[in-house]
Amino acid sequence: MQSSAKGASQVDILTIVAVLPFVAVCIVAAFLEAEQSRSNLLNDALGRARTAMSAVDFELRGHVLTVQAMATSRSFEKGDLRAIYEESKRVLASQPAWMNVGLQSSSGSQLFNAIEPFGRLPAPQADQESLERALELGTPQIGNVAVGPAIDKAATRVRVPVHADGKVRYVVSVPLKPQLFEEILRNQHLPGDWQISLVDGRKRTVASVPPQATDARLAEPEPVSRRRVAPLAAEGMPQSVRADGVEVYAPYVRSSFSGWQVSVLVPKDSVESAAWKGARPIVLGVMAALTIAAFVIWLGAWRSDRRKE
Secondary structure (H helix, E strand, O other), rough: HHHHHHHHHHHHHHHHHHHHHHHHHHHHHHHHHHHHHHHHHHHHHHHHHHHHHHHHHHHHHHHHHHHHOOOOHHHHHHOOOOHHHHHHHHHHHOOOOOOOOOEEOOOOOOOEOOOOOOOOOOOOOOOOOOOOOOOOHHHEEOOHHHOOOOOOOOEEEEEEEEEOOOOOEEEEEEEOOOHHHHHHHHOOOOOOOOOOOOOOOEEEEEEOOOOOOOOOOOOOOOOOOOOOOOOOEEEEEEEEEEOOOOOOEOOOEEOOOOOOOOEEEEHHHHHHHHHHHHHHHHHHHHHHHHHHHHHHHHHHHHHHHHHHO
């Protein structure tokens, strides 16, 4: 009887020894599969951010080129402000994404804007920082979100310097409609619980899909995270906390052209759920192996008890 019990015990040990390596390999494989799924999902989110940022830059460059083409007219060369004003109104009517066309002098003072009668005392200029950069550097600049007194809405401005005799003579400013960038973000067709946002160089929201619950007039800083410090790298995949308290992965891409940034916010729970979904067959295999091993051990113990009887 002792020999039978000893034999059953040896069978149990052999069963465990045989199953354990399989279980260990499966556990490692499950973790690797989950990590690969997580990486693929986040890389997909980062790829969408890159695509969106490229589309935004392409759009901005297109508007810069349009303004530059307008500034090659003889009216600018002659310094005929009335003719520049009339031409600005014509171009504005042909550009559905433009909210206005403004002209500033080399000193930064506002000469006119196309939605007000020529000769009316111009309103103060919004986003003075980007205007000063355009005057100082003599290169096109992309402004930050600001509310202008003329259009009375939050907008971003394309600033294009006009040169004469090697110096900046004028700056043409064009505020762009936020809907332009919302459409670009919508074209990324993100999963339902993802969010994509475009922010300017000061972390103020330019556009977001779905829209964020912020007052666009005040142009509050982007409420993507209340803990994360703004990254300096061109792109990355930090973890963060959304304004509503949901933990997210936040792959982002920063533009060297505009200084703007696109972030794709993916709920952490969704990522983990999707990651382990791919590893589920392996986990089920481990459970099946453990069940079979337990059954073999139980069967051996049951037979041993029968022999004792």
